[in-house]
Amino acid sequence: MQKRVRNDYMYLKSLSVTELNQYVKKILENDFILRNVLVEGEISNLKLHSSGHAYFSLKDKGGKINCVMFKSDVAFLSFKPEDGMKVNIKGRVSLYDKEGKYQFYVTEMTKKGEGELFVKYLALKKKLEEEGLFDEVYKKEIPKFNRNIGVVTSPTGAAVQDIISVAKRRFEGVNIYISPCLVQGINAPKSIINGIKELEKLKEIDLIIVTRGGGSLEELWAFNDEELARCIFKCKKPIVSAVGHETDYTIVDFVSDVRVPTPSAAAEIAVFDSTKYIALLDEMTIRLQNSMYKHIDAKKYSLNLMKEKLLRNSPEMIVRNKLKDIINTREFLSNKMESTLVVLKEQLAKECALLNSYNPLNVLQKGYSIIQKEDGTTVKGSNMITEDEVYKFTFAEDKVYGRINLLEE
Incomplete structure (x- = not known):
């Protein structure tokens, strides 16, 4: 059999499976209708994962579609989904490119019968949100x-x-x-x-x-x-x-x-919660009391220092201190004078003893005498004697005046 060759193969770009899935995914996500669509159907094969995500199929008589609702959206559900429950879901269609399966990503879900009210709710919510009624800037502080x-x-x-x-x-x-x-x-x-x-x-x-x-x-x-x-x-x-x-x-x-x-x-x-503030108030009271006592003690200490300083510098204290200095000085001078007198007395006694040892009168006690002329000159030799002159003779016990007769040997 003759093999048929298609010439248009040479003009087609070869895609990988991943590239193909990504391309289809982009087409689905960029579709205006599929980005925000409402679908009604019956829940089947519901699995509430431990992560908080919900996985299920939505079906009707003619077919079904795989759906996933993430934890952040499940948290806002006002009811618990169950198999067989008829619901309205809102979300977007996309492709799970790892398996090449398209699925519905659910953002909101209501029980069937609530659908019309939910649409009204969403419309009003959008309207008021666009007007800024929900903006944080207008929120009053509690x-x-x-x-x-x-x-x-x-x-x-x-x-x-x-x-x-x-x-x-x-x-x-x-x-x-x-x-x-x-x-x-x-x-x-x-x-x-x-x-x-x-x-x-x-x-x-x-x-x-x-x-x-x-x-x-x-x-x-x-x-x-x-x-x-x-x-x-x-x-x-x-x-x-x-x-x-x-x-x-x-x-x-x-x-x-x-x-x-x-x-x-x-x-x-x-x-x-008043109990917390009462406990806090009690704690603050204790801290305030401790701080107050500490402050008072510090002021008392400072006051005592100033009192002592004032007493030290008061006129009365100055006079007392000066009087005390005078008394101390007087005692010092008195003691100094007494000690000086003792020393001088001792020196005087020594000088007297020495003077007495050199006193010529002491020689007279041994029988000697002192002969002096009228002018007080001491006669030291016979050559100083004349017979007609009166001399003073000083003995140990008395004094006499007389002339001296010279005798030849």
Whole structure:
């Protein structure tokens, strides 16, 4: 058999499997419709992975498509998906290029029957978001120490009892103002608006809590009202939203200043825990007392130093010190004088003894005498004697005057 050769092969670019899958994936993701599409069908082969992701198939009589919903989107579900449940899903179509299978990436899911309401919800959410009603810049700060709390809710619901119980446990002095309203039905939005406005008029109100228990999308629909959203946005009081369960999200949640998952959580954020502050106050009191005692001790020590310094420099103390110096000086001089006198007496005694040893009168005690002329000249030899001159003769016991007769040998 003759083999047929196609000439157009030489003009085709050869693609790898990966390149082909990536090309198809790009086509699917760039398609305007497939990027944001709503699909309804029945859940089958549901697997809730430990990671939090949900894997399932969506089917109808004519076919099925593999779907995946990531953990971040599963967290916002208001119900638990189950096999056989008919749902509406929103998301995008793409290709899982590793296996060459296209699948649906789900971002939102509602039970069938809620689809129309959900579409309205998404449309209103988008509208208000584009107008900036959800922007953080407009969010009012929640006061830390609130004494008067306004609550807009059903007076017979469990939500109000939870708020009162938690609030009183945290701070007994808190005042709860209940503004009763409808939380479900066609008249509920207007009733809630009136409740907010009534509380807003009260100057003593620190903040307002808008709350009710959980429920389906239809049951919570009153909190997806546009007029209510604009009322909350314009309210001058901070507003805390606690509508439904943790997985329930309403327009009120987005436009309020703070959204919490439960009424109890709303009470916790609105009312400060007095026990913590009492304990902190006790600790600060002890620290203040210790600091005060330490400061007083330091001042006492400083005062004593200044007192001592003042006493040392007072006129009386100066006089006393000078008098003490005078007394000490006098004692020193007296002692010095006495010691000097003792030394001088000893020296005098020695000089007297020495003088006495050289005293010529002491020689007279041995029988000698001293002959002096009238002018006091001591006669030292006979050649100084004349017979007619009167001489003084000094003996040990007395003195006499007389002439000397010279005799020849």
